[in-house]
Amino acid sequence: MTDRRLATERQQTDTDRPTNLSRRAMLATGGVAASAALVGCLGGSGESKEGPDPPWTTEALAETIDDGATVTIYAGTGDAKQWQDLVSVINDEFGTSVEADVFASDAGRVSQRFLQENQTGNHQADLVTKANDIRDRIVSEGASVAEQYYELDLDENFWFNDVLPAERQLSFMVAAYNGGAGLCLPINETYFEEHGLDYPTTYNDLFDGQYEGMTTKLPGYIVATEVGWIIDYHADERGMDNDEWITALADHLEFSGSSSHTAGAREVAQGNAPMMIYNFPWVVSPFVADQPLRGHFVDPVKSDALAGEMAINTNAPNPWVARYVLSAMLEESVQRRMIPDVTDQVPVRVDLDYSPQNPDPYTQARLNAELTTIGFYEDGDYGVVGQTAKDNGAFDV
Known part of the structure; x- marks a missing residue:
């Protein structure tokens, strides 16, 4: 029914991009300027908003963020604190002050709440992860279902399509966390x-x-x-x-x-x-x-290409904040800090060596298990x- 080959994850080096450790310094000194060209909001709440031309970089997106901006995350995995910790890391790395408002529950309740709000036009979520009811419908009915709920062209509008393997990104969803083994x-x-x-x-x-x-x-x-x-x-x-x-x-x-x-x-x-x-x-x-x-972990172990999926609500109240947070999640510095600073989340970027972060044995085994990617x-x-x-x-x- 399916190809039995063991997944060979693509190894890349990001030689054309300045190292992430220098990004905060560049922002602080004004060394990174946003693109002067402005475009209308893709999706969003219907308001006319402005932002940089794609492909969007994290630094350019950070320029669109006001002090004290809020991102609302609907999370079907983890508790509120881990998502707030992640946003705190993003703020620390890129000099912003985004506040995270998190609804964390099981994937069924996240789906139910998100769908009810969509039906009534009472849109609250900016970023959505683990809305399994929607995911199941997309699998069974096709990508047209995603167009009703999720912003499209993520695989074209963001810088990270250069570092994420193709199987870890769709036009409406990308893998942003929970890399490595997906089953134990x-x-x-x-x-x-x-x-x-x-x-x-x-x-x-x-x-x-x-x-x-x-x-x-x-x-x-x-x-x-x-x-x-x-x-x-x-x-x-x-x-x-x-x-x-x-x-x-x-x-x-x-x-x-x-x-x-x-x-x-x-x-x-x-x-x-x-x-x-x-x-x-x-x-x-x-x-x-x-x-x-x-x-x-058995050998090999299942790894879902989109296990840690993240999507932007097509009616996000704060679409540019959502885009910024999603973009920043996949930056090298933030991915690395998921190991020591964000409880129960592990990075998804496989082009990076995380040994400098001294992951605990379980995290190391999880990231380095022999995988068959689904x-x-x-x-x-x-x-x-x-x-x-x-x-x-x-x-x-």
Whole structure:
């Protein structure tokens, strides 16, 4: 169904651009001037606004930002503080004073709120991430859905199309954070050590006798695209059809329910179960530092090209602030500072070496795992596989 090749991430050097560490100094001394040519707002709230000609640079966009400007972020991942921290880093690097107003919740609630506001014309969001209902509709119905909600031509209007690999940008959405592995296998290290168990290198290792009958946590809501990749990739490896593979695995392990991805990770961390069938690296991250939870990565591991997607609301109340924040997120200096200064976010730029930032072992493993990169629309195929398994009762407990 899909190309099995391991993703080889494009390595680039940005030799034509001044280093980001000098950007603040250049701004402070007036060394960077915005383009004199002005154009109307693309999308936005219908007001006539002015800004630089594309391709927009962060410095030129910063010139459009008033002191105390606000950006409203609708975030289906993370808490409000991490997004406020990120905007604080951006302000520090580029000499602005943008304030972040954040609605952080699960992806379903973010979608619901954003869609309701769109329907009533009460537009509040500037930047949107993890609005899964809209994402699912785009995958199933086509990019025309995106035109109703998201600003277009991101892949043409911004400087970052020179450094982002093509699969990490669409005309209406770009990958701005959560690079590296997009999936992990949570394991209780104490349990595995005490029972002398091996860490599986692939989901097919779980068929080994040492894991037979092992209690394996499921999240309350199973994401079809994630289990779909696990099933399809590993059934193909084992020469089985999808239904046969997941039925055999369910019979071999002992699936047990939990209320959510976070609750499942917590139960494994606290030793209530030795393993969870899957989770997201950013959900597991808070438990890894001081609890015996290993966010384990199989080889290779799924990486969604647009896992950390960011889109601009086509009716953004503050479109130029939104464009500035999105542009700044992908600058080298901000990407680097995501590691020490922004909790539970990791950079998406793969053309950079982050060793000077001394990432913790889990972050380093997450960024350097062997990946198979899944394209935006390809993910929909795995969603069909996963939903079929769910409908057939593979995860009933």
